[in-house]
Amino acid sequence: MTVARPKRPVTELPGDPARLHLHYGHGHSAVPYDSEDTLESWYAAVTYRLEGDEEWDDEADGDSLAPAPGTTVGRLVLWRLRDDTGDNRWEVADAESGDLEVIASAVLGRSGRDGYSAAFEKAITHPVGDLLLLDRVSLDKAWRGFGLGPVLRPVP
Template sequence: MPYDYEDTLEPWHVTVTYGAVGDEEWEDEEEDGGGQAPAAGSKIGHLILWRLRDCTGDNRWEAADAESGDLEVIVSVVLGRSGRTGYSAAFEKAVTHPVGDLLILDRVSLDKAWRGFGLGPALASEAIRRLSGGCCAVAVFPGMGEYPEDREQVSETYRLQAKKKIAALWESIGFQPFRRGVWLLDTALRQPEELMQARRAELRGLGTAAQRPPSA
């Protein structure tokens, strides 16, 4: 959908599906599962990312601020004072080649049945690999995306523990703490690629274990 800052702040919505419609492999698994597996092509989650483009003439801070508070926090930390061109001195020191666009990982959401298996970081890593071309870094602001039904459970201790767990997930694919709660992934480093391969191996192992028949 067109909007005022479409040339500066570019949204990406990645849909996570269980296989693909028409793929015999996934359809066979659906039949073998006795109806328990989702239909091939069923949506089981989504990711939202933003590409903050450099040198468009717009004020990049204003573009982020107009969209959401989390984006504003990230952009205000990484940009220079003008908000139009250039990154902050701290960002330039933290990133190997601080020239180019910035990719922002905004949200990773999975249906409850698919949580707790390490899918979130693995999917984020795959999306980053495909969308980060021309970006000098990827930024994320670890925070609680969902809250318990009983909001009284969300004490400050609960919130801090949740943020710590989420930060650990992003660290597992190459993010490092930067400033004011923002984490960065340096796209020039080899480590994120190696960590992505490790997450892939973990998921293959999980898939193999899930296909084994139960022991007597």
């Protein structure tokens, strides 16, 4: 059983969350693998400020706890499940990891071939195309407890 922790007060933030940036990319094995056209790994680094960003150079708040510009303070792991590849997307997700299978089954249902689950279709206006699944968000300890995890998601 997971016990919800109370949120930490904003005064404990180590820096301004508006200064967090996502730097994302796509990883691919040099060796071909099964279902490589269906499942793609993506990642994002969460950094504090951009190096050389003059807009933030004046640190008016004088917060000595703030990380140096360009410091990585977190990471995101994402997976793209591509549509129309001929592979069963649920099976591909299941073969990658149990956690990914749980996420995919909430959206696809166990068939994986018949489109999206009824609940997903009801919640989404136009449920078509590829899926970008957020698998994990990890933040340095100083940034945890402020509700930033759900905020740090790639926006299409």
